[in-house]
Structure formats: structure tokens, C-alpha cells
Amino acid sequence: MPVPAADPRALPDLAVRTLGGGVVWANDELFAGRENLVNPWPPSFTPRTFGAKGQVYDGWETRRRREPGHDAAIVRLGIPGLVHLVVVDTTHFTGNSPTSASIEALCRDGHPSADDLRAATWTPLVPRSPLRPDGANAFPVASDRRWTHIRLTIHPDGGVARLRVHGEAVADPHLVAALGTVDLVGVGVGGRVIRCSNRFYGEPQRLIEPGPARSMGEGWETARRRGPGNDWVELRLAARGTVRVAELDTTWFLGNAPAFAALSAYDGPGDPPGDTSWRPLLPRTPLQPDTRHLIVIDAADPATHVRLDIHPDGGMARLRLWGTPTGDGLAALHSRWQATAP
Structure with missing residues (x-):
């Protein structure tokens, strides 16, 4: 749902x-x-x-x-x-x-x-x-x-x-600029879940919360898939930026971690209109249970959104997308910061 x-x-x-x-x-x-x-x-x-x-x-x-x-x-x-x-x-x-x-x-x-x-x-x-x-x-x-x-x-x-x-x-643009490399999808800087296929056992919002998960109950987990297809979650980055490292964390998920995961990117002013708008960011990659996977991303193009596909179903503790905001991404953060000041 x-x-x-x-x-x-x-x-x-x-x-x-x-x-x-x-x-x-x-x-x-x-x-x-x-x-x-x-x-x-x-x-x-x-x-x-x-x-x-x-x-x-x-x-x-x-x-x-x-x-x-x-x-x-x-x-x-x-x-x-x-x-x-x-x-x-x-x-x-x-x-x-x-x-x-x-x-x-x-x-x-x-x-x-x-x-x-x-x-x-x-x-x-x-x-x-x-x-x-x-x-x-x-x-x-x-x-x-x-x-x-x-x-x-x-x-x-x-x-x-x-x-x-x-x-x-609403992220403080001065902190984001000073840090340089940040988790572009982290809730602390303004990352946000916009859609997901299933959240039966755990909310997808937990994927982007700070700190490590302390149990399986602090991650995103779907129901067991009995038909074709796979589960997924779509996220809006805090700022337009270039992803350098993806962290796919299955910590605590032992018999229910996904077998594979893939990442896709979208770059545009609004939310993606459909599946055809996504470009590959990380090809379908095997995952190990109870493991923090750190994967270097060779991405020359910036993105505003990322989609995580897990195959076929299961649970993940955290998703981190470490990267650098673009100049216009930082400018957008500054504009929002100023526009929302009391």
C-alpha cells in the first residue's frame, strides 16, 4: 500500500x-x-x-x-x-x-x-x-x-x-555547506519518503532516521510476497546532489533480509511521474543478512530523488546516500531556510 x-x-x-x-x-x-x-x-x-x-x-x-x-x-x-x-x-x-x-x-x-x-x-x-x-x-x-x-x-x-x-x-544550509559530504536522504537534513509498495511490519520512514537501528523493529519491513514483482520505496533527497556512496544496512534482519537490492535516480523539479522516469544508479546487487553494505557509486549526474528496489521482499534497517549537494541544491536550501523564517 x-x-x-x-x-x-x-x-x-x-x-x-x-x-x-x-x-x-x-x-x-x-x-x-x-x-x-x-x-x-x-x-x-x-x-x-x-x-x-x-x-x-x-x-x-x-x-x-x-x-x-x-x-x-x-x-x-x-x-x-x-x-x-x-x-x-x-x-x-x-x-x-x-x-x-x-x-x-x-x-x-x-x-x-x-x-x-x-x-x-x-x-x-x-x-x-x-x-x-x-x-x-x-x-x-x-x-x-x-x-x-x-x-x-x-x-x-x-x-x-x-x-x-x-x-x-528544514535543513540549515550553513551546516550542510560546512559539512560538504552529507547523507542526502537523511531525515535530519530534509530527506523524505514519498511512496512505497508495502509497509506491513515497519514504516519506510525508519530507513532514513539517524543512528543505527537497535532492533529489527526499528527498520522497514514488508509482508512476504506471494506473487510476482518486488517491493520498493521512493525518496526525495534533501537537496539536489551527487551520490558517492550508498549504505544498504540489513542489520538485525537475519532470515528476512532481501536477496538483492537496486537503486535508481531521478532528476527533476517535481516528484517522478512514473516508473519510466528513473535511471540506473546501482544495478541489482546481492545482499547479505545482518550486514552494513557500503558501496561506491560511480554517478556523474546529480539527482533529486532515489528509488530503492528490494528483491523480492523483506526488511532493511537503514538506507544512507552519502554525497555532495550541487550549487543549485544548496541555493534551494538557502531559499527555503529564508522563506520559512518567522
């Missing part, structure tokens, strides 16, 4: 811990720590698991408020970017969830302190809105600005399991 391009949940969670997100401040966290808001796994709950402060929750929970006011937490996005959907997840919080919440955003480059952030002027993204207990409350966001921090305010108090901030990464 192709990834729905119009579904903002298919976009990366810019706040998640595995992408570098963190909770830098909360006014109260008596019952459950603020850091749980950005955990990558779904919220868990074991009934009658009590600690010194009561039932243990996999989320952020404040004390019962006995005076007027509200509680708040500030989240640093792991990757600055455009925000399209915020999910305030109150899963497992039933009689202790907030009645409503609001979301604000801030763009503050560098490494500001919690005090700096608290004193800053914030921009509303989601007005105060009612929350359902024990559920994922999704709020679409209409904003064309780049943000680095999110402030979640809950009214009046209570618990939230997760805060998901789905959006598009």
Missing part, C-alpha cells in the same frame, strides 16, 4: 527522542516525568504498578491543581521544521487527563536555555481545544514557518502520554 502523501501522520515526528527531541522544561511533573512525552514507543500501562507517588504512568503527569492556573511543558524539536499536525495523546489517562490543551511554537536557533525559552514570545499554533481522555487527539496546523520549540499547555492539570509533532524538516 503506497504511503499516503496527504496524510501528515506519514511525516516524521520532529519531536521524538530518536530524532533528537527533548523536553527542556515543565512547571510540574510530580506523578510522571516530562521526558516521557517524546518517547518513541507507544504508551504502555501495567495496572496496579505503584511507586512512591502512585500508579506508574508512561507519560507526563502533574499534581491535582488546587488553585487557578494551568500546567505547561516546553519541547525542543530534534529537527527544526514546518509543523503540519500535532497529536496530544492521552492514552491510558482516563480519570486524570486534562480537559483541554493549547499549542504554541517558537523559532530560536542555537542552544537556548530553559530560562531563555520561558521569557520568549511564543506564536499560537493550536488554540485551547478540548481533549478526549485515553485517546490520540490530533490537531492539524496551518503554518508555513519554521519552528524549533513547542510549548504544550494543559488545562487545568493532569496527564499526557505523548506529544507528536508531525512535519517537514
